[in-house]
Amino acid sequence: MSLKELKTDPIFAGERVSVSAGYSLPRLCIDAARRSLSGIEGLNGIPGTFGGALWMNAGAYGQEIGTVVETVRVARGGCVIEIPGSEVSWNYRHTSFREGELLLGATLLLQKAIRKRLPRGWKQPRANGWRRNRMARARPAASLRMLRPAQSVPAK
């Protein structure tokens, strides 16, 4: 197997996306948001690869990558196997993957999101300097904030 395969572009099919381990996690979040798919928009500020995020069950803003993993492709014991996400223990910044295993990629099941339209004539409220800085630090990008899942997802 060529390691170049670990960096191929994600393949979207409806609400599913197949992602290789070497792909950038922030880029994946943007790709999904552009397709109005919700489930990982909170993770867009986490640097690193998709494989690194899978390995440690990266999470932010109440979302964790493990909750949207349908299957994972793993090189284990000299074989490439596909295991259901439900067979992995997704704990806080820790998973049941073992040392020596190479994560090749995963298929995520996301949710179609509803894009909320702003009311006609709506204007961005002016923020003073302190609030502007605080908002910039504490919140994801405005384009990602506009995404809301079609079905409500229990908060973690």
Ligand SMILES: Cc1cc2nc3c(=O)[nH]c(=O)nc-3n(C[C@H](O)[C@H](O)[C@H](O)COP(=O)(O)OP(=O)(O)OC[C@H]3O[C@@H](n4cnc5c(N)ncnc54)[C@H](O)[C@@H]3O)c2cc1C
């Ligand atoms: C500024 C900053 C903010 C951050 N914020 C958050 C946050 O909000 N939430 C959060 O969860 N994390 C956060 N992190 C941590 C960050 O998400 C992790 O460092 C990142 O997910 C690791 O991915 P990586 O590609 O850099 O992996 P690496 O650092 O290269 O590897 C990390 C570990 O994963 C293993 N690994 C990586 N890829 C694979 C693979 N394909 N197969 C098997 N093992 C693999 C490596 O062996 C290593 O043990 C933050 C980090 C920084 C620097």
